[in-house]
Amino acid sequence: MASNEKEGAPVNTRREFLVKISAAGALTITPGLFLYKVAEAKSDNELASANKRWGMLIDTARCADGCNACVEGCNKEHGLTGHGREATDAQWMRKVTVTDKSIGKTISLPIMCQHCENPPCADVCPTGASFKRKDNIVLVDKHICIGCRYCMMACPYKARSFIHEELSNQKSYSPRGKGTVESCTFCVHRVDQDKQPACVEACNESGHKAIVFGDMKDPNSELSVALKTSSSRQIRADLGLNPGVRYKNF
């Protein structure tokens, strides 16, 4: 686990992934429970592991039109404050409303970094700053980001922001600064400490409970169970990126 493997886990093909998922589903309860136990006791010096894949399931039926709790939770957690310039202000998460005109149905859903298994941002990054952690959290290593913004163009979800101005009063756990690209980190600082991302917490507090976060490789996690027992979608599944964020009732 503590290896020096370059570039995280070997990139799986989508097919291999699907095979693995179904294999995981077929595991007997005992190894499942064992995995679960290991997953529970994360100590500070435990490293990100390829035995995990963090993901999310967002139930658009529970996500209320007009509710912005997750976005506000995210902004607060990471100290994202704008300059009132919508086009360039940092935005890690946004609410989108989709209307099907033919039946007059409107749904509302949050979009953020989809934490792809095959992230195009990492493919195009000239310095290796955009990368995928072993547990499939897609991050920007801002220490080596040169601010070229290729990743922003490559991302089909428009999930990334560039920081145009100098910042002050950043949060100690979420360093941010001028000249680098940033996006949703799945609240990696929280996940590494067995906590839920800020948006999930905010959504639960708002009473909507529309987001389930967890380990897709642990067959007993709430997320895996929810994914198995309901039908869900990937946004732009056709691109074959295999995002870690899935949507239900969409």
Place this chain on the structure above:
Amino acid sequence: MPTTKTYLSKIKTALSLLVLNIAFLSTNVYANENSLIIPEATKGKTCVEPIPEMRKNHMEYLLHKRDLTMHEGQRTKKHSLKECISCHVKKDKVGEYISINKEGQFCQSCHSYAAVSIDCFGCHATKPDAKLGILNSQNVKNKGITSLITRLQKTAKSTDE
């Protein structure tokens, strides 16, 4: 040339702070010879590595830790930049933290003396995270409006000073 007085006071320091004496004396000597004043740590008995090692190689520890945290998710406190700040940051007269990279503060003291400039604090917080704000709803709910008013008055006073 140290006067007898400073000499005596040094001995006093050494005696009263047995555990810290080596660090203090060496800091003082260093300061006298170079007119470089490095603010003393505000927490902890010693640093995360031996002091001479830290003076020389703190950047190596930081950069190593940076990569481990960023890429591997290691969250131990030792060598973490957040922790350097929590032990080395100072407070001003009204008890507010002073940014660690301000002139004369810990991370700036040697750096400006040796003409080193670092970009870390363009992104990294320069002080520990602020405690819950005055208008934190939980506080207001729990302690009622009177406590809020006293707190507001206190803050108003401290900003006047």
